Amino acid sequence: MANLLQVENLTKSFGVNSLFDDINFTINEGDKVGLIAKNGTGKSTLLSIIAGDDTPDDGKLIFKNDVTIGYLKQLPQFEPHLSVMDTCLIGDDDQSKAIRQYENALIEGNNEEMTKAIQAMDLASAWDYEERFKQILSQLKIDDFKQRISELSGGQIKRVALAKILISNPQFLILDEPTNHLDIDMIEWLEAYLTRSRMTILMVTHDRYFLDKICSKILELDQKSIFGYDGNYNYYLEKRAERIDAQNAAVEKARNLLRTEIEWMRRQPQARAHKAQYRIDAFYDLKERAQSRNDKGDVELNVKAGYIGKKIFVAHHVSKSFDGKVILNDFNYIFSRYEKLGIVGDNGVGKSTFIKLLLDRIQPDSGYFEIGETVKFGYYCQEGIHFDEGKKVIDAIRDVAEHIYFDEKHHYSASQFLQLFLFSPTDQQKLIEKLSGGEKRRLYLAMVLMSKPNFLILDEPTNDLDIQTLEILEDYLSKFSGCLIVISHDRFFMDRCVDHTFVFMGDGVIKDFPGNYSEYRAWKEAHEKEEATAQKQKAESKPVKPRSNNRDNSQKLTFKEKREFEELTESIDRLTEEKEELFNLFNSGEQIDDVATKASRFEEVKDLLDEMELRWLELSEKNS
Structure with a gap:
């Protein structure tokens, strides 16, 4: 190539x-x-x-x-x-x-x-x-x-x-x-x-x-x-791991060399020290690169969640609509302790609205959510938060907490916790206004986790986060001992983090599937294939029924609609033929008489066909 x-x-x-x-x-x-x-x-x-x-x-x-x-x-x-x-x-x-x-x-x-x-x-x-x-x-x-x-x-x-x-x-x-x-x-x-x-x-x-x-x-x-x-x-991933192993081996070799050089410095005249200093500088340069290279390395991000009781939340007959669009329709659900739920669905079907209802940020049209007394939410929303741009990174996290425990006796300081999220000590002294959009999202995520919730709600957490941060978050969630709800379009992330899935189908319909997204997708494809096969077999084996004078005409075409349907079929055939003739004429390379009129007619025919085909489809579905 x-x-x-x-x-x-x-x-x-x-x-x-x-x-x-x-x-x-x-x-x-x-x-x-x-x-x-x-x-x-x-x-x-x-x-x-x-x-x-x-x-x-x-x-x-x-x-x-x-x-x-x-x-x-x-x-x-x-x-x-x-x-x-x-x-x-x-x-x-x-x-x-x-x-x-x-x-x-x-x-x-x-x-x-x-x-x-x-x-x-x-x-x-x-x-x-x-x-x-x-x-x-x-x-x-x-x-x-x-x-x-x-x-x-x-x-x-x-x-x-x-x-x-x-x-x-x-x-x-x-x-x-x-x-x-x-x-x-x-x-x-x-x-x-x-x-x-x-x-x-x-x-x-x-x-x-x-x-x-x-x-x-x-x-x-x-x-x-x-x-x-x-x-x-x-x-x-495989080759990168090999490269990091090779770098770490080089660091270990340099570390051994450094010990030898330090011993040499102690024994030799001062005049030769510049040679050892050169080697020391070279070692520290290599050591710094290797340490920063291992972004995630052997990090064990295992933070102890706060105690959470048996009662998490119960949805009682919750309904909600916006501008005539049904989001929830008489929704009932009992959320279990330690449950990890993923939510998927088309844009605009109400996934984020569901979360805001649960968090009492908007009110349902009817019904209510009953929240357990021990539940402490940690909410990472799509919109993010408005930082004090003049504040340092370390000060923003300290405003949440000075430290966070990972067992009964041991804890991370705010600075140590930030390092787990790839903020070096130097980065922690930066003003927030100097951070990139992705770095601000990473800081926001660290602040949510630093608040030590026992029920995490993450709304599109993977947007603007790099892969290394996602791996750290996935590691955290795999060990998280609280409850979790995740809305995400990231299939890999969902597969790793959730154990069952709400599929928002639209019109207030929610399907609860006992598995992650890929398992749901495989089930859906198999189910659709089975349905298509069954429909085909049904159609092939269906006997021709004699006409009955007692049909339910409420779902059939009226005489006027039937006549319209027949006329539309004829008109669509005729206009399609005219469109093809004009299209072929324009592509023929021949001289065209009254070309402006023909071009205008071509556009008119396309518009007419669009309108007629929509109406034909509407009548066809009614007649089926």
Whole structure:
């Protein structure tokens, strides 16, 4: 494979903080690469430099000639007054330009301009672009294409940005946390889409199943250097462990050498001490790198949860609706001691609302939650908290507690606890305003755990956390002796941390499944397959029934609707044929008479078909 990108001697610092120093790597055409590093060590900065949004202090990037790049930022921004459709059509790619030219020609009604526009559409293969755009947006659950950007949530804007980039189909796709704000169905769709794609991909993601499924190469940014692994995420874990073992062996060798050198210094004349000092400096440099390299290492994060009684909470006939949408409908449940519950479901079905009801932050329409007297909640919410930005990291954690016990006699100090969450003593003296977004989320998580709850509620805890922090959190939760509720789109995290699952189906329906997410998914696929087989067998064996004059007409078409259904069927066939004729005409390359009128008719036919097919489907379902 030919090189698509060659990175040579790249260096970047912010003030005295060096992110990476003299790094080199190559990305070939067709590579799908995952970039892994701790938060605050330069992942997003490196992506931004490669995408052209930032500049390095030194070094260079060598791209293949005329390569097209698509870059999904963590926090994309668009013009707030534009619609979703207009936003997705703004771009320098050939398809977007051709469609804008075509739309303008339609408005002007000029035959000469329309001819040029149709030729541009042909040349850019843009006739099916709009359909693909709508299909991708629909998969990402953005259905109102005329809605203004100003009316969308941050998560919806991220999905519009993702759709815009996928539609443009760049040669080189750069993704910064693409699974944030996607529900699990969307993630699995995107996973399949990128796996099939021929695009070259460089991504940062905390989703380890996503990373393992898509990427065949891993780059690890660590201690200002870059390390490459030609394999998926599991291969990387294996080889990374081997590398750390080799580094630790080198440290032990250096430690033995240091003992010899110290003894030599004691015996030799002072004039020779500079040689020993050089070796000592070299050893400490190696020791510092190796110790910081072992991010998680032998950490035993085993904090004793506070006592929790037998009664946790009971839901009594709880109902809640928002704007006509049913979230809970006569919900009853007894939560057991030590229960670890995962919650999944589409965006907007009420997962976070359920948590806020439980915590008494909003009130139900009817019913109530009865909470046990010994329950102490620790709540990590999606929105995070508002820090005092002028406060030091160590002071923020000390405001929660000075220490936390891990058994009856032993405890971690606030500083020791922060080190378990990858805040070095130097990092602890930083002002919070100097932290990256991911580092602030990590600090917030440490503060929640430092409060020593016996019932943890984590709402999308994996967003903006690096993989190393997730591993620490998973280790903590595996030993946590209290109760747990987790809302997460991270399938790997859910599989490790929960023992049963609430599936929010919508319309107030909640399915309680006795297993983790992957077990639920396997059950669901098997169940759907069995149902499909049963339906097929039923249809094949179903005898033809004679017509009865005593049918229940309440669910059947009226005479007027039946006539409408027949007319719609005929009209759809006719318009589909007309659409195909016009489409073939535009793609024929022949001279077209009255091209503006024909182009206008083509748009009219598409709109009519959309309306008629929706109505036909509605009547068809009623008639089934």
